[in-house]
Amino acid sequence: MPSLAYTAPSSVEEAVRALAGASGLAKVLSGGTDLLVQLRSGRTTPSLIVDTKKIPGISGIREEDGGFVIGAATPGAVIGENQALARAWPGLVEAANLIGSTQVQGRASLAGNLCNASPAADSVPALIAARATCVIVGSNGKREVPVETICTGPGRTSLARDEFIIEFRLPKREPRSADAYLRFIPRTEMDIAVVGAAVNLTRDASGIITDARVVLGAVAPTAVIVADTAAPLTGRKLDDAALAALDKAARAACKPISDKRGTVEYRIKVAGVMTRRAAAIAYARAGERQ
Amino acid sequence: MSKHHVSTTINGEPTEFLCEPQLTLLDVLRDELRLTGSKEGCSSGDCGACSVTVDGRLVCSCLMLAVEAEGKSIETVEGMAKGHDLHPLQQKFLEHAALQCGFCTPGVLVASKALLDRNPDPTETEVRYWLAGNLCRCTGYDKIVRAVMDAAAEMRGASV
Numbered sequence: 392m393p394s395l396a397y398t399a400p401s402s403v404e405e406a407v408r409a410l411a412g413a414s415g416l417a418k419v420l421s422g423g424t425d426l427l428v429q430l431r432s433g434r435t436t437p438s439l440i441v442d443t444k445k446i447p448g449i450s451g452i453r454e455e456d457g458g459f460v461i462g463a464a465t466p467g468a469v470i471g472e473n474q475a476l477a478r479a480w481p482g483l484v485e486a487a488n489l490i491g492s493t494q495v496q497g498r499a500s501l502a503g504n505l506c507n508a509s510p511a512a513d514s515v516p517a518l519i520a521a522r523a524t525c526v527i528v529g530s531n532g533k534r535e536v537p538v539e540t541i542c543t544g545p546g547r548t549s550l551a552r553d554e555f556i557i558e559f560r561l562p563k564r565e566p567r568s569a570d571a572y573l574r575f576i577p578r579t580e581m582d583i584a585v586v587g588a589a590v591n592l593t594r595d596a597s598g599i600i601t602d603a604r605v606v607l608g609a610v611a612p613t614a615v616i617v618a619d620t621a622a623p624l625t626g627r628k629l630d631d632a633a634l635a636a637l638d639k640a641a642r643a644a645c646k647p648i649s650d651k652r653g654t655v656e657y658r659i660k661v662a663g664v665m666t667r668r669a670a671a672i673a674y675a676r677a678g679e680r681q
Numbered sequence: 682m683s684k685h686h687v688s689t690t691i692n693g694e695p696t697e698f699l700c701e702p703q704l705t706l707l708d709v710l711r712d713e714l715r716l717t718g719s720k721e722g723c724s725s726g727d728c729g730a731c732s733v734t735v736d737g738r739l740v741c742s743c744l745m746l747a748v749e750a751e752g753k754s755i756e757t758v759e760g761m762a763k764g765h766d767l768h769p770l771q772q773k774f775l776e777h778a779a780l781q782c783g784f785c786t787p788g789v790l791v792a793s794k795a796l797l798d799r800n801p802d803p804t805e806t807e808v809r810y811w812l813a814g815n816l817c818r819c820t821g822y823d824k825i826v827r828a829v830m831d832a833a834a835e836m837r838g839a840s841v
Contacts, residue, residue, distance in 0.1 A: 397685065397702035397748050420746075427744045428725045430703060440702065442749065468738060492814020493792065495726055497740040580813035581727070 399442040403528045403557060406441055411530050411553035413439040419555045420444075421464035422498035424491060425507040441555075449557055452476055457563030463502035463525075463556045471496065480561060481676060482570030482589055482669075486517035489574055492581055502556040508542045509583075511609035515542065516589035517572045519614055520606040523561050529554035539606075542613040565602075568593040569676030573669040574608075575661050584609040585653045588641070588665035590673040598628045598678065605637070605670070609652075610645040610662050617644045617666070629674040637670055638663035689750040691716070692760030700747040707731045707742035709750075710757060718758035718787040722816070729815035732788035732795075733757045739795040741814075758787035761794060770794055770832045779828035781819035789815045793829045801837050805830060 400406040410417050415438030420426055429435040443449050443464055450462045452473050459476055470476065470487045477484045490499050490513050504514045505525070518538040526535050530553045538559070541548050550556075570591035576582035587608030593601050603624040605617040623636035647658040684699040691714065700709050705724075710716045710733070722728035724743045731742040734756045761768040770793050773779070780786045789812065796803060796811045803811070808829050809822070817825060 395701075395703045396683070397746065399748070399751075422744075423746065423749075424726055424741075424744050427705065427746070431724055440746070442746075444749070466738070491726065492729065493795075493811050494729055494732055494739050494741040494814045495744070497735070497738040498744060580810060 395438060395440065397440045397442065399445045401445045401447075403446055406443060406446060406555065407528060407530055407553055409439065409441050410555070413552075415439070417441060417552065419502075419506070421449075421500040421503045422466060423503070424495050424499040425503055425509075443555060443557075446557070455560075459561040461501060461559045461561070463558055464500045467491075467496035467499050468493075470501075479564045480517075480521060480570055482572040482591060482673060483514070483517040483521050483523075483561070486572035486574075486587070486589065487514045489513045489572070501559055505538065505541055506548050506550065506556065508544070508546050508548050508613075510545055510612055510614070511584040511587065512614070513572070513574055513584060513587055513608065515614045516587050516606040516608040517570065517591075518559065519616060520570055520572075520589035520591040520604045521561055522591070522604065523559050525556045526558045526560065527554050528557050535560070539614065539616060544612045565593050567595065567677045567680050568602075569673050569680065571669045571672035571676065573665045573672070575665055583652065586610055586658055586661045586665050588662065588669040590666065590669040592624065592670070592673050592677060594674065594677045600624045600627060600629065600633075600674070603670075605641065605666060607641060607644060607662055607666065610647040610658050612646075615644050615646070617641050624670070629670060634667045634670065638667050641666035685748045685751075687748055687751050689752065690754045692756055698747070702746065702748055704747045705743050706733070706735075706745045706747045706750055706755070709747040710742060716757055716759050719791075720784055720787060722784070722788075727814070727816070728785070728788075729792060729812075730785050730788040732791045732815065734791065734795055737795075737798070739792055756791070758791050761790060768794065769835050770797070770829065773828040773832040773835070774825075777824050777828035777831065779820060779824040785815060785817045785819075789817065789825055793832070796829070797833050797836060801833060803830075803833060 417439040418437040420442040449464045467487045504512045523538045572589045574584045574587045589606045592603040608614045623640050642663045645659045649655050720730035722730035726741045726744040733742045
């Protein structure tokens, strides 16, 4: 094994300097539940690991300007225990908490789930549906971009080698808004999504949907925004016709592969079903917030 | 390869060790500190045989670098019994025969203790979901779940 170095900087500046100055491949460590598996298997052979967890603010959740800020390295278990976050963003919390076991939840982070760039990452469709942004730091300073701009393909991100995510920002919640995330796996726990569907919507007092965003996971090289969501959902109630239109739009957005978890045809069919069910849950949740 | 000096607390005891950066906490627990209760099953975070708690949070010690233990408080299965007095979970695992080969047992015990520490009165469903990351190929899980439920009852003072 080539020589590996480890550093746990206590500031953003120090971490960026370490990444920028690395001679070979440098990997950013937050929870490590993907990185350590890849190190062990030899899939990645970095010369430097930069552990971000000693950077102030990188772990934890705070409310700001009516929205939420989630530190990049916040473990899933901490996300699941935050009741205010679960009230505002139940879909995001259920997506984050579907990742792995109790043990994995003790470590696994949103930044890791995103930057590992698996097409089947559970929290990513929910973050995108929520219109979350991520704050990225690097040698050129700080930038804030939508989550959907990070993954460019399986295992690939748009981050420069000296950049990493420090936090996620969730917008202020409008009244009568809610989200939901559903994952299809052949059992109830401990598996990787065949299809994941996230729906985030807002309805008015009469039940008319005024805004919606629908995102699918595991049906394309990256999470996909169901492009014409506005057309099937916005401006109507979630009746049978709306659900049928949503099902059709979801199926049209899929570009899946066939693998051991499901065929192309199966994934497309299931994507329609999961999207309808997630929409029904989000709609009901939003309705409880009159 | 440079070694890191790590100061940590394991089962309440201040502990120091030297380690290379690629070693996992499990590697150091077993090979350096000779705490061989934590087992290496899969080394990929799927089986839970290496479960420990870090600052009270249940984790797989195979998915954590040993250097990350700096300043943390770690609890392993070796810390559960007090001298010759078994923890109620350990006692109930014996009474219910909740183990056969025993390889998964330390991880199941640590995980179960972490559950009961935060939820003294779990439902069977809660026990099963909490332990979903602890694989057992012998028992079929029923005896494990019954032992955990019985231990929880005893610890609440509700058993006869």
